Amino acid sequence: METIAWNTVTTYRNLERARLPFCPGCSHALVLDHLNAALVKLQLDPRKTVIVTDIGCVGMSDQFFDVNAFHGLHGRAITYASGIKLANPDLNVIVLIGDGGIGIGGAHLLNAARRNIGVTVLVFNNLNFGMTGGEHSVTTPHGGKTSTTRAGNLERPLDVCATVAVNGAAFVFRGTAFDKDLPDRIAEAIQTPGFALLDIWELCTAYYVPNNLFSRGALLETMQNLGLPAGILQKTDTLELAHTYRAQCASQVGEPTTPPDPIAVKFASALTQPTRIILAGAAGGKVKSTASALAIGAMMSELWATQRDDYPVSVMSGYSVSEVILSRAEIFYTGIEKPDFLAVLTPEGLSQVPRPLRAMDETQTVYVVPELAELIETRARKVVLNLARAPANKKSLAVMAAAAMVRHANLYPLAAFREAISAGQRADIAQENLQAVDASLLIV
Amino acid sequence: MREFMDGAEAIVRGAFAAGCNFFAGYPITPATPILLRMLRELPKVNGVGIQGEDEIASIGMCIGAAMTGAKVLTATSGPGMSLYSENIGLAIMGEVPLVIVDVMRQGPATGGATTAAQGDIQFLRWITSGGFPMIVLCPSSLADCFKLTQVAFNLAERFRAPVILATDKEMVGAQQSVDTDTFEKIEIVNRTLAPADAEFVPYQIKKLADTPAFAPIGGPHLTRFTTSMHDERGLLTKKPSNVNKTSRHLAQKLEAHLAELEFAQLDAQPGAQTLIVAYGVTARAMIEAARNARAAGKRVSTLVVQALFPVPEKILCAALTGVARVIVPELNLGQYRLDVERLALALDVRPEVLGVNRVDGELIAPAEIEELIK
Ligand SMILES: Cc1ncc(C[n+]2csc(CCOP(=O)(O)OP(=O)(O)O)c2C)c(N)n1
Ligand SMILES: [Mg+2]
Numbered sequence: 032m033e034t035i036a037w038n039t040v041t042t043y044r045n046l047e048r049a050r051l052p053f054c055p056g057c058s059h060a061l062v063l064d065h066l067n068a069a070l071v072k073l074q075l076d077p078r079k080t081v082i083v084t085d086i087g088c089v090g091m092s093d094q095f096f097d098v099n100a101f102h103g104l105h106g107r108a109i110t111y112a113s114g115i116k117l118a119n120p121d122l123n124v125i126v127l128i129g130d131g132g133i134g135i136g137g138a139h140l141l142n143a144a145r146r147n148i149g150v151t152v153l154v155f156n157n158l159n160f161g162m163t164g165g166e167h168s169v170t171t172p173h174g175g176k177t178s179t180t181r182a183g184n185l186e187r188p189l190d191v192c193a194t195v196a197v198n199g200a201a202f203v204f205r206g207t208a209f210d211k212d213l214p215d216r217i218a219e220a221i222q223t224p225g226f227a228l229l230d231i232w233e234l235c236t237a238y239y240v241p242n243n244l245f246s247r248g249a250l251l252e253t254m255q256n257l258g259l260p261a262g263i264l265q266k267t268d269t270l271e272l273a274h275t276y277r278a279q280c281a282s283q284v285g286e287p288t289t290p291p292d293p294i295a296v297k298f299a300s301a302l303t304q305p306t307r308i309i310l311a312g313a314a315g316g317k318v319k320s321t322a323s324a325l326a327i328g329a330m331m332s333e334l335w336a337t338q339r340d341d342y343p344v345s346v347m348s349g350y351s352v353s354e355v356i357l358s359r360a361e362i363f364y365t366g367i368e369k370p371d372f373l374a375v376l377t378p379e380g381l382s383q384v385p386r387p388l389r390a391m392d393e394t395q396t397v398y399v400v401p402e403l404a405e406l407i408e409t410r411a412r413k414v415v416l417n418l419a420r421a422p423a424n425k426k427s428l429a430v431m432a433a434a435a436m437v438r439h440a441n442l443y444p445l446a447a448f449r450e451a452i453s454a455g456q457r458a459d460i461a462q463e464n465l466q467a468v469d470a471s472l473l474i475v
Numbered sequence: 476m477r478e479f480m481d482g483a484e485a486i487v488r489g490a491f492a493a494g495c496n497f498f499a500g501y502p503i504t505p506a507t508p509i510l511l512r513m514l515r516e517l518p519k520v521n522g523v524g525i526q527g528e529d530e531i532a533s534i535g536m537c538i539g540a541a542m543t544g545a546k547v548l549t550a551t552s553g554p555g556m557s558l559y560s561e562n563i564g565l566a567i568m569g570e571v572p573l574v575i576v577d578v579m580r581q582g583p584a585t586g587g588a589t590t591a592a593q594g595d596i597q598f599l600r601w602i603t604s605g606g607f608p609m610i611v612l613c614p615s616s617l618a619d620c621f622k623l624t625q626v627a628f629n630l631a632e633r634f635r636a637p638v639i640l641a642t643d644k645e646m647v648g649a650q651q652s653v654d655t656d657t658f659e660k661i662e663i664v665n666r667t668l669a670p671a672d673a674e675f676v677p678y679q680i681k682k683l684a685d686t687p688a689f690a691p692i693g694g695p696h697l698t699r700f701t702t703s704m705h706d707e708r709g710l711l712t713k714k715p716s717n718v719n720k721t722s723r724h725l726a727q728k729l730e731a732h733l734a735e736l737e738f739a740q741l742d743a744q745p746g747a748q749t750l751i752v753a754y755g756v757t758a759r760a761m762i763e764a765a766r767n768a769r770a771a772g773k774r775v776s777t778l779v780v781q782a783l784f785p786v787p788e789k790i791l792c793a794a795l796t797g798v799a800r801v802i803v804p805e806l807n808l809g810q811y812r813l814d815v816e817r818l819a820l821a822l823d824v825r826p827e828v829l830g831v832n833r834v835d836g837e838l839i840a841p842a843e844i845e846e847l848i849k
Contacts, residue, residue: 048710081692083539093699094710099692101542102701103535104565110527110535111542117523118497118540119693139535142528276525280518288491288516289484291655293476323479323650330477330652338479339649344504344588363759363766365649366838 043070043077045097052091056240058208058233059155063092066125066153068214070098073221080123083112083150085132088161092127106136109143112150120273123221124150131160133191134169144195147225149271151202153217154191154228157235158245165238172253176242188257191230196265201225203265207232207250216263224271297450300332300443305358307367308436309387310429311380314342314351317464318376320456321429322353324464325437328451329357332443337365341383350379357442372440374398374432375407396439398432398475420473427467434471478655482647483508485617485658486576486640487516489624490548492660495574496522497545499536501529501555504588505644506578509550530558534575538562541571542700544691546628546665550576553595554585556602563637564603565702567725570635570678570687572666574627579643581836590836591645593755593806597813599639600784608729610638610736611784615758617651621658623781626738629664633735634728635686641783643806645756645838671695677709683724684731729785737787740779741794747774748799749848750826752791752815754780757804757839764844775848786814795819795826802847804831804839 044067051060070080080098084090086105093100103111112124133140133154143150159177160166167177169189176183196203202223204216208231220227232250234240243249254261308325312318319340326336337356343349354367369390374397375381381403391397391411399407404415416432424431430452437448445468452464486509490498498513500506510526517524523540527533530551537547551559556577566573579595581587599611612627614620624640631638669675669688675696678687687707690696699709706717729736742765753761758779765777778794780787795801795818803812809830816828829847833839 077697078695079693090703091711097697099697100699100701100709101539101692102699102703103538104561104702107531107535107562110532111539113532114497114499114536114539114541115543115692116539117525117536118543118545122543122693138528139532142532273523276523280521283518284521286519288519289488289512291476292478292480293655294479294652296477326650326652327479330479335652336479337649337651339645341589362651364763364838364841365645365651365756365759366840368840368842 040071040074040077043067043096043098045095048095051095053088054237056234056236057088058157059089059092061208062153062155062213062231062233063095065213066217067096069217069221072214072218075123079121080125081115083108083115083124083126085126085128086162087129087131089127089129089155106132107139108132109136109139109150109152113143113148116148116150116273117276120149120277125221126150126152128152128154129161130154130156130158130168130170133189137169140195141198144198144200144226144228146272147199147201147269149224149226149273151220151223151227152229154230155233156191156230157233157239159235159239161235161237165235165242172257175239177238190259192228192259192264195226195228200228200265201267201269202227204228204263205230205259205261208234209247223266223268225267225269294327294330296331296333298332298444298447300329300334302334302357302359302442305356305362306372306440306442307370308355308357308372309352309367309370309384310374310376310433311350311352311384312376312429313379314347314349316351316376317427317429318351318353321433322355324448324451324455325355325433326357327455328437328448329443331447331450334359334443335362337362339365350383352380352383369395371395372398372436373411374429374436375403376400376428376432378403381406398435400428414475417474421470424467424470427464430464430467431471431474434468435475438471476655477652479650479652480617481508481650482614482617482620482642483512485620486624486647487512488658489621490628491516491520492621493546493625493628493663494665495546495548495628496520497537497540497547498524498549499527499533500549500551501527501533503552503555505580505648506550506552506555506576508647509576509578513548530555531562534559534562537573538566538571541573542692544694546572546632548574548576550578552578552580553582556595556598560603564605566637567603567605567607568702569700571637572631572635573637574624574631574640575637576640576642578647579641587836589644591643591756591806591838592834592836593643593757594834595641596783596807596810599641607725609784610636610729611641611782612638612738613641613754613781613783614646615755615779615781617653618657618659619781620646622661625661625663629661630736632666633664633686635666635689636729641755643756669696676707678705678707680707680724683720684727686728733785736782736785737790738782739787739790740781741776741790743776743794744769744774747776749774749802750776750778750794750798751802751804751844752778752780752794752811753804754783754811757806760839760841761804761844764841764848767841768845768848773848780811783811788818791815791818792822795822798826800827800829800849802829802831802844804844806833806839808832808834
């Protein structure tokens with residue numbers, strides 16, 4: 032193992048790469064010096080520290096430090112930092128990002144603050160895109176001249192600090208690259224358990240400075256004109272997400288994941304041919320749960336089963352159609368072109384099954400409620416469900432239809448269907464459905 | 476032991492069998508069941524499961540976690556794959572072990588959320604800029620969902636690369652009875668770690684086809700990870716010799732090991748003049764079509780492609796040789812057929828290549844394939 036005497040580190044800068052690649056007078060260099068001073072002050076273990084850089088001129092910065100480095104996509108630095116912190120909460124995770132990165136990655140900024148994930152974000156805010164040629168960014172002041180706002184910026188600049196503060200950031204600071212206390216503020220931010228952000232205003236000597244005859248003095252002036260306060264703007268020591276997540280999950284550690292859920296064979300079926308069943312009804316009509324019970328009952332009777340459910344994206348309205356295949360042998364193709372049994376329970380269901388209705392022949396059976404019986408054109412045998420004989424069970428129409436199929440076609444013992452209902456459904460619902468199984472004798 | 480489950484469950488079980496301990500994802504039909512179950516189960520292995528604010532954040536969190544040593548998974552559907560694109564490029568460039576499940580739904584864009592489709596296939600092959608090889612696996616049974624998820628993790632670790640498991644609404648959402656004793660638990664491969672007591676250079680390799688040893692952020696070495704073109708120290712470079720080396724390495728580390736990446740199941744019938752090539756849910760219709768055709772006295776061979784990309788050319792060419800016609804059923808307008816045709820053209824005796832294609836949201840039925848078997 033490399034032995035780094037980290038409790039006596041005098042610099043975290045890589046001395047082989049002492050020369051920084053920034054333009055003369057670029058504030059990025061100054062902020063990196065302040066960051067180094069903060070790291071020296073804190074004497075962080077470099078192996079437990081990671082600098083995550085965004086893209087842009089600031090994105091080159093990680094290369095000049097002897098700590099772990101992660102250089103990611105434009106605007107996404109906070110997402111990598113969050114993943115690193117969540118996976119290893121012991122790490123000091125420091126994000127270096129430009130005002131450009133803050134703009135394109137705005138959603139990540141808001142959400143990291145809101146989650147209070149324990150990372151420290153240094154915004155190298157030079158009021159424009161340095162690397163790509165001085166275009167305006169979300170922080171370019173109103174009126175600011177940039178290569179994309181030649182006549183002056185019409186847009187209002189984003190108040191980065193207020194944005195994260197109002198969304199729960201634990202530490203928020205605004206200042207300039209020239210602030211003498213910046214190393215202390217950076218150190219304070221790193222030591223904050225929760226989400227910390229420093230909005231550090233800078234001079235871009237390649238673009239914003241010449242385009243606006245901007246200066247060090249103008250930085251503070253602009254801040255004041257925009258009504259943006261400087262200094263520490265928020266400071267709390269609320270618990271950080273990577274730690275609260277672990278605390279919440281601690282009691283579950285060691286439990287087995289996805290334990291097997293075998294279905295015991297207790298019954299026997301006389302079924303010889305693969306049997307294809309469609310239940311066509313409406314949302315809330317117990318179509319899916321009944322299809323499940325139909326399949327599980329078959330499995331309890333040593334059959335193979337498949338189930339596919341179809342419904343519109345709004346699950347609680349519109350049609351609900353479930354297809355079930357039962358077979359003595361393994362089933363590969365799960366689709367049904369020509370069902371042996373089709374239950375048409377509601378108009379919504381009917382609207383979904385014109386093709387199977389057309390495909391079915393005399394050997395097959397359609398179960399249908401009285402009000403739809405006349406509307407159905409098919410060669411299949413029609414069985415009208417006489418609901419008037421079981422008014423109390425109307426809610427469980429799908430169950431009654433399925434139970435009728437189980438009995439008529441002798442798919443498998445009705446007791447298996449009953450047991451599948453009892454085993455898989457909430458007690459009160461199972462009770463209601465078992466009564467419907469009994470009532471199915473009355474309606475056909 | 477018979478269980479009743481969907482593909483999402485089999486994939487989740489495969490992920491845990493492979494040692495997955497981090498998941499981040501964003502809800503989208505039909506991939507959501509994987510998100511829900513991973514978030515429910517991960518605390519049990521002291522892992523982390525989180526819902527990101529969007530797909531970009533989700534895959535970003537996965538990548539960050541992977542570089543601390545975590546074994547990570549994410550799952551989405553077509554719209555989310557589009558948002559993953561740039562970060563998949565980063566995972567290639569930075570050499571991140573990462574497994575991504577794409578539960579295909581009908582596209583383009585929002586398309587049909589609850590409609591089965593296989594329209595993402597060539598998109599997955601070319602999912603990011605730069606033109607580098609991608610590993611794309613495709614399960615066509617629950618046992619495959621379980622096994623290929625483990626294979627995906629193994630390949631991601633072995634090659635330090637993103638691996639996509641391409642599946643679809645039907646495979647993930649339909650429930651099937653399955654004999655879970657047939658679920659194959661395979662030997663798990665973990666990324667090669669840099670020895671703790673030797674000097675460490677983040678992207679150092681001896682041969683272009685090698686995969687660099689890994690040092691986790693927070694481990695014994697200082698490490699450096701980058702999305703940008705880099706030298707072996709992980710420093711930005713434009714020097715042509717460095718750029719050439721890194722670029723060729725990123726291609727060769729997979730292309731020099733194609734034998735490890737070929738997964739397909741050939742069921743050859745002697746004397747068959749017809750070969751059917753299929754993957755995913757259409758492979759299931761193919762198996763039934765072949766069974767029916769054989770029962771009717773016809774001869775037909777089938778090939779289930781389990782690794783779509785890199786195209787398993789050895790296996791495919793061998794299967795194509797000597798047949799008169801090849802049927803490629805797909806729930807798209809003929810995407811994998813392009814690769815089958817490309818290979819067929821290079822043969823001395825070129826078979827005719829026919830597609831069976833549906834884009835109406837319905838499955839291809841066995842009978843539609845059977846019709847073409849002569
Ligand atoms: C997705 C994407 N879009 C655009 C770019 C091009 N790009 C590179 S740097 C940059 C802006 C950087 O500005 P800022 O974040 O303020 O950093 P600075 O260069 O000012 O330090 C842009 C737009 C990119 N790399 N990636
Ligand atoms: Mg900038």
